[in-house]
Amino acid sequence: MSTSPVIKLASGEQIPIELHKVRMVQKLHLKPVEERLEAVKAAGYNSFLMSTRDIFLDMLTDSGTNAMSDLQVSSMLQADDAYAGSQSFDRVKQAVKDVFGKEYFLPVHQGRAAEHVIFQAFVSPGHVVPMNYHFTTTKAHIELPGGKIDEIFTEEGLKVKSTFPFKGNIDIQKLRNLIETHGADKIPFVRMEASTNLIGGQPFSVENMRQVRAVCQQHNIMLLLDASLIGENAYFVKQREAEFKDSSIGEILHTLCGLADLIYFSSRKVSSTRGGGICTNDVRLFDQLKDLVILYEGFLTYGGMSVREIEAMAVGLRETQDETVIGQSPAFIKYLVETLDAQGVPVVTPPGGLGCHVDAGGFLPHVPQTEYPAGALVAAYYIASGVRGMERGTISSVRDEAGNDLLADVELMRLAMPRRVFTLSQVKYAADRLLWLYKNRELVGGLRFEYEPKVLRFFLGRLVPTSDWPERLAAKFRADFGDSL
Numbered sequence: 001m002s003t004s005p006v007i008k009l010a011s012g013e014q015i016p017i018e019l020h021k022v023r024m025v026q027k028l029h030l031k032p033v034e035e036r037l038e039a040v041k042a043a044g045y046n047s048f049l050m051s052t053r054d055i056f057l058d059m060l061t062d063s064g065t066n067a068m069s070d071l072q073v074s075s076m077l078q079a080d081d082a083y084a085g086s087q088s089f090d091r092v093k094q095a096v097k098d099v100f101g102k103e104y105f106l107p108v109h110q111g112r113a114a115e116h117v118i119f120q121a122f123v124s125p126g127h128v129v130p131m132n133y134h135f136t137t138t139k140a141h142i143e144l145p146g147g148k149i150d151e152i153f154t155e156e157g158l159k160v161k162s163t164f165p166f167k168g169n170i171d172i173q174k175l176r177n178l179i180e181t182h183g184a185d186k187i188p189f190v191r192m193e194a195s196t197n198l199i200g201g202q203p204f205s206v207e208n209m210r211q212v213r214a215v216c217q218q219h220n221i222m223l224l225l226d227a228s229l230i231g232e233n234a235y236f237v238k239q240r241e242a243e244f245k246d247s248s249i250g251e252i253l254h255t256l257c258g259l260a261d262l263i264y265f266s267s268r269k270v271s272s273t274r275g276g277g278i279c280t281n282d283v284r285l286f287d288q289l290k291d292l293v294i295l296y297e298g299f300l301t302y303g304g305m306s307v308r309e310i311e312a313m314a315v316g317l318r319e320t321q322d323e324t325v326i327g328q329s330p331a332f333i334k335y336l337v338e339t340l341d342a343q344g345v346p347v348v349t350p351p352g353g354l355g356c357h358v359d360a361g362g363f364l365p366h367v368p369q370t371e372y373p374a375g376a377l378v379a380a381y382y383i384a385s386g387v388r389g390m391e392r393g394t395i396s397s398v399r400d401e402a403g404n405d406l407l408a409d410v411e412l413m414r415l416a417m418p419r420r421v422f423t424l425s426q427v428k429y430a431a432d433r434l435l436w437l438y439k440n441r442e443l444v445g446g447l448r449f450e451y452e453p454k455v456l457r458f459f460l461g462r463l464v465p466t467s468d469w470p471e472r473l474a475a476k477f478r479a480d481f482g483d484s485l
């Protein structure tokens with residue numbers, strides 16, 4: 001018997017089910033399509049520049065937007081305010097030990113701070129870091145001290161349509177070749193990212209991590225685990241890896257974490273709070289990092305976090321062992337992906353642990369990549385629904401020296417599913433409006449930059465449509481839906 005938050009109806013249909021009740025709410029705003037058109041225009045067709053005042057369902061990200069439990073919120077009342085030796089720290093340290101099986105714990109203010117500290121300590125010019133896939137902040141923080149990343153995902157990793165259960169796996173042969181080419185002394189560590197964020201929240205298997213560990217051991221290379229999305233990865237291991245079908249999530253977490261020498265995480269994801277941390281059983285690694293934590297983050301018993309966050313983090317980490325909690329996002333994502341897939345909307349499969357990723361290239365084949373189909377789809381979908389997604393395509397890329405766009409491998413619109421935030425009727429609405437948009441996709445045109453920042457242009461860039469397509473799309477919506485929102 002599984003405790004996955006999915007139930008079978010009498011009809012045989014399976015639906016995700018909210019195994020929690022709503023006890024505090026926030027009012028949402030579903031504005032008429034004409035106002036949505038104005039809002040997206042005012043934001044330069046960039047969803048990062050929108051206000052939640054104009055947004056119905058915020059599917060931009062899961063970072064810091066998961067819902068906290070009653071136990072997390074109430075734990076904040078017992079926060080022990082102390083610069084050094086806070087009992088709140090003792091509680092989170094014990095939670096890290098119980099959940100990840102690691103003795104030594106360093107708190108930091110968020111995930112990228114852990115990356116900053118670890119990469120400052122271990123990465124030097126000329127170093128190469130093999131990994132299943134990068135995360136934006138990871139790549140930047142490895143390049144800062146002069147290192148390079150090398151992504152050694154398997155052939156299935158970047159395929160939009162796939163039935164491969166573990167698209168986050170590392171290709172072991174590529175890993176061996178890389179060590180052969182560069183020499184083990186140029187590789188400070190191998191990094192494995194749980195539920196690989198940028199390729200769709202796709203997990204790796206325990207079997208794959210065991211193989212990576214064996215190669216690392218053979219060459220005396222450290223294995224680093226980015227555990228920001230470890231809960232979802234453990235959930236998929238239970239669902240998809242036969243050896244673990246009867247294991248508890250707690251046991252799977254211990255197995256995964258036991259294979260890593262050093263672990264870091266963003267608490268904005270894993271424990272639905274703020275903050276982050278680094279943990280290990282190797283006191284020498286701890287000693288190499290602790291001075292940098294004091295230098296950049298704060299004293300070793302708070303690391304830049306408020307004690308309230310530390311308390312909520314301790315409870316949130318323990319809740320990561322509960323399949324009904326960590327299964328919430330994957331179960332709703334699966335429902336959304338399968339609903340869209342069944343209607344022919346191009347989405348990334350199999351469903352991952354972070355959100356539903358819509359293939360904008362397949363959705364809008366008439367929009368050339370230089371006119372940013374993923375950005376156009378995010379804007380069009382907002383007009384059609386009031387739902388905010390995130391562009392993960394060429395706008396999120398950069399230009400080459402000649403000034404041409406470096407076209408992204410895939411053009412994706414990400415619809416993130418923060419944990420325990422949306423209900424099934426909201427997810428049904430999101431699917432319905434995307435289906436409507438798919439039927440009217442010919443109406444959607446491209447975008448071009450009006451203001452383009454030099455770095456990380458996707459955050460602050462402003463764009464304009466290449467024609468009056470947004471007006472025509474809004475008019476079609478009004479004609480089809482009458483006076484409905």
Ligand SMILES: *Cc1c(COP(=O)(O)O)cnc(C)c1O
Nearest residue numbers: 110111112135137197228266268
């Ligand atoms: C979000 C994230 C980070 C960075 O964490 P922040 O708390 O946003 O700084 C690092 N790695 C992965 C896999 C993430 O998803």
